[in-house]
């Protein structure tokens with residue numbers, strides 16, 4: 526067994542750390558959070574560095590380095606800012622990986638090079654007011670009309686449609702009773718007539734505003750069906766394909782980055798903060814918390830990297846990726862709350878990053894399949910009988 530991180534991943538991490546120190550200083554990241562601002566100029570520099578193409582195959586203009594490399598990139602960006610880490614996912618994974626896996630050859634040829642070269646982004650329009658974990662129950666409808674598709678309905682909790690090139694919209698495209706055989710994905714540019722975007726006010730992931738998207742007689746060319754003609758009514762296969770494993774890991778990588786940053790900040794804070802004439806790092810209650818946090822982060826990193834490595838070996842890795850999503854996001858939630866406790870009153874005010882880590886980490890066990898859904902999957906895929 527060899528746990529050595531490959532040389533190209535080490536170099537990727539080092540160059541990202543230099544980039545983040547220079548282009549994403551703490552104060553800037555705090556202001557993006559405060560102002561709910563997406564720093565497109567920083568994102569564009571990441572595009573210039575070639576970061577969006579890590580998972581785009583070489584024949585379509587990327588470098589095809591694989592899932593593990595992308596997870597390390599997400600982790601590093603998430604250590605500093607959701608306002609950059611999530612748009613990175615929207616380009617590299619939502620657009621890049623989805624197109625590579627589900628796109629028609631024409632879509633791959635036209636859109637994948639734009640992911641690598643321009644940072645083309647998708648926003649996910651899957652959830653609806655009454656549609657959460659049970660995504661197959663979407664009510665937004667798509668009808669064929671000659672060479673066009675007409676979409677009517679409303680999406681909820683769609684993050685980043687104002688930033689993206691396409692809303693990757695899950696629709697019901699056949700009779701309701703067919704349930705899973707009647708779903709499709711339609712690529713809808715957010716400036717298409719009939720698209721209305723209304724912001725929601727979420728606790729975290731500022732910089733990537735979460736919204737309602739109302740779709741009224743929205744017409745797009747049939748070429749915008751994901752997968753082309755062959756993709757019509759094939760949405761369920763796309764949801765449950767290899768992309769699902771990656772989606773779980775993306776959220777886990779975000780959580781890992783936040784937990785790591787919170788641990789390091791709490792560690793440093795404990796050395797600086799003096800009470801009763803000495804640094805609080807001398808108190809056993811604080812030392813034990815920090816030791817537990819470091820251990821949790823270490824374990825989270827191992828389980829995430831193992832799952833990412835497994836995905837890169839090929840095949841369906843539902844069990845490993847569900848375990849990683851469950852463990853890392855729950856560990857991150859526990860770690861950020863401990864970091865906030867160590868910082869005491871300063872953990873509760875905006876002058877420090879601790880409260881932001883808490884707001885962002887609390888989301889991670891909810892999205893990308895909740896912890897309950899991951900537990901259901903782990904029990905089922907491990908063969909646990911109900912009766």
Ligand SMILES: Cc1cc2nc3c(=O)[nH]c(=O)nc-3n(C[C@H](O)[C@H](O)[C@H](O)COP(=O)(O)OP(=O)(O)OC[C@H]3O[C@@H](n4cnc5c(N)ncnc54)[C@H](O)[C@@H]3O)c2cc1C
Nearest residue numbers: 649650651652657658659682683684727735892893895897
């Ligand atoms: C800030 C934010 C950003 C988001 N961004 C996006 C986005 O960009 N695109 C998008 O499409 N969606 C997005 N979402 C929605 C997110 O994906 C949903 O929250 C998720 O699908 C779960 O749905 P729900 O929260 O409505 O929970 P529900 O599915 O209603 O579940 C409620 C509770 O019941 C539990 N539960 C549900 N089903 C089961 C079951 N079978 N077994 C056991 N327990 C169960 C859940 O674990 C949860 O605790 C976002 C949400 C938030 C808050």
